[in-house]
Amino acid sequence: MRRRKRPRRRKVWVKQWLTRRPLYGYYEQLLQEVNREDPKGYKNFLRVDADLFGELLDRVSPRIKKQITTYREPGLKLAVTLHHLAAGASYSDSMYSFRVCKNTISKFVPEILEALIQEYSGEVLPAIVTxxxxxxxxxxxxxxxxxxxxxxxxxxxxxxxxxxxxxxxxxxxxxxxxxxxxxxxxxxxxxxxxxxxxxxxxxxxxxxxxxxxxxxxxxxxxxxxxxxxxxxxxxxxxxxxxxxxxxxxxxxxxxxxxxxxxxxxxxxxxxxxxxxxxxxxxxxxxxxxxxxxxxx
Structure with a gap:
C-alpha cells in the first residue's frame, strides 16, 4: 500500500502586505481620495460614478453578502469586479492594487457577475422595443x-x-x-x-x-x-x-x-x-x- 503523503504545513497563512489593505488598498484609500478630489477620475477607474456604484452595491449586496470579514466586504468585491471589467486588469494586477489574494478574487468575480445579471437582466435589455x-x-x-x-x-x-x-x-x-x-x-x-x-x-x-x-x-x-x-x-x-x-x-x-x-x-x-x-x-x-x- 502506498503511504499517504502528509499535507504540508503552510509556512505563512497570510502574506503580511495583504493585511495592510486598510492602509494602502485601492478601495479603502485611493478610491475614496479620488472620489473627493476628482469625480471624473473615479468614473474613469470604475466606469461608474459614486452614486451609481452605491446603487449597484445596494441592489446586489443581498445576493452576494456573506459573513462580513476583512476580505468579504461586498463593496470591495464589487469594486474589484468593476475595475476588472473596465480596465481588463488581471487577477494578479488586482491582487497588488486592491491587496486581495488572486485566488480569492477568482472566486468572487464570477459570483458578482452572476448577481449583477440576476438583478438587472429584467430591466436593462427590453424584450420588445416599441x-x-x-x-x-x-x-x-x-x-x-x-x-x-x-x-x-x-x-x-x-x-x-x-x-x-x-x-x-x-x-x-x-x-x-x-x-x-x-x-x-x-x-x-x-x-x-x-x-x-x-x-x-x-x-x-x-x-x-x-x-x-x-x-x-x-x-x-x-x-x-x-x-x-x-x-x-x-x-x-x-x-x-x-x-x-x-x-x-x-x-x-x-x-x-x-x-x-x-x-x-x-x-x-x-x-x-x-x-x-x-x-x-x-x-x-x-x-x-x-x-x-x-x-x-
Whole structure:
C-alpha cells in the first residue's frame, strides 16, 4: 500500500502586505481620495460614478453578502469586479492594487457577475422595443449627433478571455490575444439595445450579424421601426435605419460610411457623422467629443 503523503504545513497563512489593505488598498484609500478630489477620475477607474456604484452595491449586496470579514466586504468585491471589467486588469494586477489574494478574487468575480445579471437582466435589455421608443432613440441621435433617422449604432468588440481547453487557435484573434466577440447595438448615449456575445474570432462582424434574429427582423420589417418620413430640409420619405462601419452591407435599413478615397466635402461630413456614434468611440470623453463636433 502506498503511504499517504502528509499535507504540508503552510509556512505563512497570510502574506503580511495583504493585511495592510486598510492602509494602502485601492478601495479603502485611493478610491475614496479620488472620489473627493476628482469625480471624473473615479468614473474613469470604475466606469461608474459614486452614486451609481452605491446603487449597484445596494441592489446586489443581498445576493452576494456573506459573513462580513476583512476580505468579504461586498463593496470591495464589487469594486474589484468593476475595475476588472473596465480596465481588463488581471487577477494578479488586482491582487497588488486592491491587496486581495488572486485566488480569492477568482472566486468572487464570477459570483458578482452572476448577481449583477440576476438583478438587472429584467430591466436593462427590453424584450420588445416599441415604435415610440425607436422614435425617441432616433430623436436622440439627431439631437446628440446631428444624424437623423438613426435607430442604433452597430459594432463588434473583442472581449479578452483565457484560451478554452482543446480549442487550439479558434479564439485567437488578429490582435494577438484570445477573445470572444461582442456584437452590440447601442443608442446615442451608448446604452445597449441588443447584444450578441460568444462567437469566436474566426467570424467577422458581418457574418455574425447575418446569422442573428436582428437581421431577420429588419428584412421582414417586424422590428417596429417608425414609418418612413422626410429628412430635415427634404420632402422625400426616407426609411429609418441602423448605422455601422465598412464591415456591413449597405441596405435601406443599414447605413455605412463612404469609402475614404476622393470624398467630396458633403461625403466627408457624412462619413464623420456616421463613424463617431459607433461603440468603438466609448473611450472618447464628452468634452473632446463636443469640441470636435463644434468644428463642423
Amino acid at each position: 415604435t415610440e421608443q425607436w422614435q425617441e432613440i432616433a430623436d436622440d441621435f439627431q439631437t446628440n449627433w446631428n444624424f437623423p433617422h438613426a435607430c442604433g449604432a452597430l459594432d463588434g468588440k473583442h472581449v479578452r478571455i483565457k484560451n478554452p481547453k482543446n480549442s487550439g487557435s479558434l479564439f485567437y484573434n488578429y490582435k494577438g490575444f484570445f477573445s470572444i466577440i461582442l456584437l452590440a447595438l447601442v443608442d446615442s448615449n451608448y446604452k445597449l439595445i441588443w447584444v450578441n456575445v460568444g462567437a469566436n474570432d474566426s467570424a467577422s462582424d458581418a457574418q455574425l450579424f447575418n446569422n442573428t434574429e436582428l437581421r431577420t427582423m429588419l428584412e421582414i420589417n417586424s422590428l417596429n421601426l417608425p414609418d418612413s418620413y422626410p429628412l430635415p430640409c427634404d420632402d422625400k420619405n426616407t426609411p429609418y435605419f441602423l448605422i455601422g462601419d465598412d464591415a456591413f452591407a449597405l441596405r435601406t435599413w443599414m447605413m455605412k460610411p463612404y469609402s475614404r478615397r476622393k470624398l467630396t466635402n458633403e461625403e466627408r461630413i457624412f462619413t464623420y457623422r456616421i463613424c463617431y456614434p459607433a461603440i468603438a468611440r466609448l473611450v472618447i470623453d464628452q468634452e473632446k467629443r463636443e469640441q470636435q463636433l463644434s468644428t463642423w
